[in-house]
Amino acid sequence: MTITKLVLIELWKRKSQLITGLLAITLGIAVIVAIQSVAVVSEQNVAKNLDNLGANILVLPQAASIDDYYTSDIDAPTLPMDYVERILESTIAGVDNMSPKLTRRVSVEGKSVVLTGILPKSEIASKPLWQSSGLLGKQLTTACAPNQSANESHGMEDEKLKRKAIDTLLSEDCMAGSQVAKKLSITANKKINILGKEFKVVKVLPETGTVDDDRIFANLADVQHLLKIENQVSAIEIMGCCNAISEGLLGQLRNILPDTRVTSINQIVSTQIETNQLMRKVTLVMLIIIFFVGGISIGNYIWANVNERKREIGILRMMGAERMTIYKMFLLKALLLGIAGGILGFLLGTLAGVILGPYLAGIVVKPVYIYLLWSILLSITISLAGSLIPTYLAARFDPHSNLQED
Amino acid sequence: MILKGENVLKQYQNTSGKISALDHVSFGVENGDFVTVTGPSGSGKSTLLLSIFGLIRLTSGTIFFNGNRIDNMSDRHLTEIRKKSVGYILQSFALVPYLTTIQNVMIPLALEKVPKKEQQTRSEEILEYVGLSDRKDHLPRELSAGQQQRVAIARSIVHRPQIIMADEPTGNLDPALSGEILEFLRKINRENKITIMMVTHSPMAAEFGTQRLHLSEGKITNH
Numbered sequence: 001m002t003i004t005k006l007v008l009i010e011l012w013k014r015k016s017q018l019i020t021g022l023l024a025i026t027l028g029i030a031v032i033v034a035i036q037s038v039a040v041v042s043e044q045n046v047a048k049n050l051d052n053l054g055a056n057i058l059v060l061p062q063a064a065s066i067d068d069y070y071t072s073d074i075d076a077p078t079l080p081m082d083y084v085e086r087i088l089e090s091t092i093a094g095v096d097n098m099s100p101k102l103t104r105r106v107s108v109e110g111k112s113v114v115l116t117g118i119l120p121k122s123e124i125a126s127k128p129l130w131q132s133s134g135l136l137g138k139q140l141t142t143a144c145a146p147n148q149s150a151n152e153s154h155g156m157e158d159e160k161l162k163r164k165a166i167d168t169l170l171s172e173d174c175m176a177g178s179q180v181a182k183k184l185s186i187t188a189n190k191k192i193n194i195l196g197k198e199f200k201v202v203k204v205l206p207e208t209g210t211v212d213d214d215r216i217f218a219n220l221a222d223v224q225h226l227l228k229i230e231n232q233v234s235a236i237e238i239m240g241c242c243n244a245i246s247e248g249l250l251g252q253l254r255n256i257l258p259d260t261r262v263t264s265i266n267q268i269v270s271t272q273i274e275t276n277q278l279m280r281k282v283t284l285v286m287l288i289i290i291f292f293v294g295g296i297s298i299g300n301y302i303w304a305n306v307n308e309r310k311r312e313i314g315i316l317r318m319m320g321a322e323r324m325t326i327y328k329m330f331l332l333k334a335l336l337l338g339i340a341g342g343i344l345g346f347l348l349g350t351l352a353g354v355i356l357g358p359y360l361a362g363i364v365v366k367p368v369y370i371y372l373l374w375s376i377l378l379s380i381t382i383s384l385a386g387s388l389i390p391t392y393l394a395a396r397f398d399p400h401s402n403l404q405e406d
Numbered sequence: 407m408i409l410k411g412e413n414v415l416k417q418y419q420n421t422s423g424k425i426s427a428l429d430h431v432s433f434g435v436e437n438g439d440f441v442t443v444t445g446p447s448g449s450g451k452s453t454l455l456l457s458i459f460g461l462i463r464l465t466s467g468t469i470f471f472n473g474n475r476i477d478n479m480s481d482r483h484l485t486e487i488r489k490k491s492v493g494y495i496l497q498s499f500a501l502v503p504y505l506t507t508i509q510n511v512m513i514p515l516a517l518e519k520v521p522k523k524e525q526q527t528r529s530e531e532i533l534e535y536v537g538l539s540d541r542k543d544h545l546p547r548e549l550s551a552g553q554q555q556r557v558a559i560a561r562s563i564v565h566r567p568q569i570i571m572a573d574e575p576t577g578n579l580d581p582a583l584s585g586e587i588l589e590f591l592r593k594i595n596r597e598n599k600i601t602i603m604m605v606t607h608s609p610m611a612a613e614f615g616t617q618r619l620h621l622s623e624g625k626i627t628n629h
Contacts, residue, residue, distance in 0.1 A: 001512035001525055006505070013504040315500045318461060319561075320489020320517050322482065400461045 003325055007332045010309075017305065022341050024297035025382060028290035029345020029375045030352060035286060036371060037353030039279040041363050057238035057245070059083065059253065060261045064234075074103045074114055078232035083257050087236070092252045094244020099237040102223050103215075108194055113180050114215045115194060117223025117233075120169040174199040174218040178207040183214075194218070195226040240264070287378075294379075295386035298337060302330055303390040310397060317399035330391040331384060338383030342376030349375070407470075408569060408601050409435035409458065414467035416453055416624075427453040429624035430467070435617070437568075440595045441603045442615030449621040451605040455571050458603075459492050460484035472568070489517050493562030493600075497574035499554040501546040507557050508533060508542040514565040532560040536590070552583040556590070563594060570594070572604040576611055588614050 011018055064076040084100045102117040169175075174194070176186055181204040186192055190201050199218060207213055224230050240249050245264055253262045306313070313326055350367045357365030416428040427450045435441050443451045456462045458469055460481065469477040476487060493514075494500070501510050508529050515525040533539050536556040546554055555575060562570050572591065576584035592614055595602050604611070612618055620628045 001509055001516040001522070003516065006502075006509075006513075006516070009509070010504055311500070312502050315502065316513070316517075317485070318488065318494050318500075319514050320485055320487075320492075322485050325517065400456050 003328050004332060007329055007336070011333060011336065014305075017301070018337075021298060021301035021337055022344065025290075025294040025337065025341035025379055026344040026348060028286075028294040028382070029342055029379050030349035032283060032286055032290060032378070033346050033349025033371050033375055034352040034356070035279070035283055037350055037365050037368055038357050038360065038363070039283070040368055041357065041365050042279070045363060057240045057250065057253070057262065057264045059236040059238065059257060060234070060263070062259045062261055064261060074234075075105055076103070076234040078102070078229055078234050079236075079257075079260055081231040081233055083260070084233075084236060086256055087238075087253065090252075090256050092249065092256070094241035094249045095238055095253075096241055097239040099239075100220065100233040101235055101237065102220060102227065102229060102233045103235070104223075104227055106195055108192060108216070109184055111183060113184070114211075115223060115227075116215045116217050117220035117227075118169075118217050119220050120217075169202075169217075169219045171219050171222045172198065172200055173202045174216055175203045175205055176201050176217075177205050177213040177215045179213040180216055181205075192216075197222070197226055291382055291385075294341075294382040297386070298334060298383045299386035299390055301337075302334060302387040303393075305333070306330065306390045306394040309394075313394055313397055314399040314401075317397070323395040326395040327391055330387060330394055334383045334387035334391070335380060338380030339376055341383060342379030343372070345379060346372045346375040407434050408437045408439075408472060409433075409603070410470040411454075411458070412468045412470075414454070414457070414469065415465045416450070416457055416462065417465045426624045428457065428464075428467075431621070431624070431626050433619060433626060435569075435601060435603060437601055438595070438599050439601050439603075439617050440592065440615050441601075441617045441619060442612040443603065443605045443619045443621060444607065444609070444612045445621035447607070450624040451607075451621050452573050454621065455573050455603060455605045458571065459488050461488075489514070490565070491568045493565070493567040493570040495555070495558050495562050495570060495572040495575045497577035499546070499551075499558045499578070501554060501557055501561075503546055506543050506545055507538060507549070510546070510557055511561045511564050514561060518565055520565075528564055529560075532564045536560045551579055552586060555579060555583075555587055559587070559590060559594070563598065563600065566598075567600060569601040569603065572602060574605055574607065576606065576608060581610075584608070584611065 059079070061077040061079045081100065084098060087095060087098060100119060104115055105112055106115045107113075108115075174192070176184070181187070181201075184192065186201050186204070188201055188204055191198050192201060193199075194216065205212070205217075220233070224232065238253075250262050250264060254260070316325065350371070353365040354367070357363050411431060411433045414428050414431040414433075415426065417424045417426050419425075429450075431450075431454065443454060445451050453462055457464050459471075459476070460479070464477050467477065468475055471487065471491070476484065479487075488494075502513070505513075508526075511529040511532055512525045515528060520528070530539065530542070533542050536559055538553060538556055538560065541549060541553060541557075546557070549557065555578075559575075562572075570591070575591065576587050579587060588611055591602055591604065594600055604615070606612055618628070619626055
């Protein structure tokens with residue numbers, strides 16, 4: 001016989017009371033798990049979509065116009081190339097990929113085209129549409145999975161390598177957007193003269209339906225040299241993790257990049273931010289409600305149990321049980337209730353999420369196993385917090401007056 | 407002397423003033439004594455029994471156990487003494503209702519953190535001693551009143567205490583069963599050299615005492 005065994009026997013022999021005690025906390029945890037399970041998949045889906053759109057943050061000089069997000073870099077004032085390094089060297093989380101570029105309208109074969117200097121791999125990495133054409137680089141995974149470190153997203157161990165990786169785009173090579181290729185009647189391997197330098201068109205990019213179709217892309221350093229705008233760029237495109245954006249990534253970037261405009265694709269990001277914030281608020285409110293309702297429910301159950309067992313407490317104290325033993329008896333019971341409530345709540349909540357997710361949110365919800373740990377920890381916390389006062393009072397009972405109750 | 411009380415005073419406050427449940431009581435108990443405490447209802451017998459090892463705190467006076475003063479000890483120290491050296495038997499048996507006979511008997515050993523195997527062996531031996539080996543897996547509600555009191559007795563001696571404090575141990579039993587239980591207590595007293603202090607209102611039970619104390623209105627009226 002041990003105190004633990006005594007607690008287990010008592011729990012087992014009074015199963016009906018146990019079920020009542022468990023119900024509130026189990027349902028509470030289940031609600032939170034269900035909401036979170038749906039929310040996390042929803043966020044992942046939106047994040048994935050956002051990821052596929054490419055860069056979602058644009059850093060421009062202060063004087064640049066941002067009337068049109070997608071063309072605001074054309075002929076824009078410039079900002080120092082050092083700003084790229086500044087972002088790299090900062091500890092800001094959520095910057096998933098960067099693409100500094102210098103864009104100017106130039107005349108090629110008598111026709112006005114947009115020339116953009118890029119760091120190829122990072123540019124490609126931020127354009128999944130290009131990637132899917134098998135151009136260069138490797139397939140991206142979802143970068144913006146909620147709570148996922150942006151640094152893990154592309155499977156590169158070295159953060160700087162990931163952000164700075166520059167694939168070969170020789171100084172004589174360029175890529176042409178589909179529209180500009182039509183306009184200039186150019187095909188792959190054809191040579192064109194840009195600002196007095198001959199470039200080989202290594203690839204005609206597939207049509208994307210964006211302003212990129214009207215651009216010619218060349219190596220950034222080359223373009224800077226040809227335009228005589230050394231070490232300057234007109235914009236830095238950033239693929240930012242949507243969660244990080246909602247958590248203040250833009251503000252953090254503004255802090256380290258003075259005299260710049262840091263903007264995002266507002267319509268998309270703000271919707272996601274609002275959704276995420278709403279889900280967080282709902283979860284927080286539920287958490288507070290469940291903490292109090294669950295805590296009070298468990299506290300009430302333990303208090304009823306304490307009252308029912310007053311005489312038993314008196315007997316044990318008479319036989320030499322220390323106050324700590326009484327604490328152990330009831331807190332251990334609360335702990336076991338917490339563990340059981342956490343596990344049952346997780347199972348129930350996950351089941352609810354899996355079943356209801358497709359109907360309510362139109363998404364397929366899968367179990368998030370880490371929530372099992374969180375459910376248990378939360379449930380234990382609620383259970384122990386609710387049991388503290390009744391247990392304290394039980395340990396303070398006068399053994400003599402309880403013995404005389406019979 | 408195993409137990410000694412000097413000028414033991416226990417007063418309660420009520421609306422009409424202070425009432426002395428024990429009014430400067432002094433007594434002494436030798437090792438191996440079977441002390442019976444008698445007196446009418448409200449004379450302070452149970453108060454005396456329960457106050458000796460701190461279940462009721464005294465207003466004043468001193469109590470010595472094995473020569474050590476214990477009335478001023480902390481709750482923790484008194485709990486330790488009760489755990490190791492004292493066995494209690496109450497009128498209502500005071501068994502834990504959801505535990506079996508043997509589990510009830512094991513409680514004092516569990517509190518002393520005696521290894522499980524030893525708990526089992528010692529409890530089985532004690533149940534054999536009180537004649538309840540065949541009832542070891544029964545719940546209290548499945549036992550007769552006499553059997554329940556024998557479980558309580560087994561529980562009170564399983565940890566080999568120096569003294570048993572029995573509060574009306576035969577109060578809920580018919581005369582035949584009372585006699586059986588009292589004989590059993592005498593057997594424990596004689597065979598195991600365990601001191602017994604027993605409160606009773608029964609003159610027949612008081613006859614079992616080697617030393618008899620009579621309380622009236624909180625005072626000892628004879629030794």
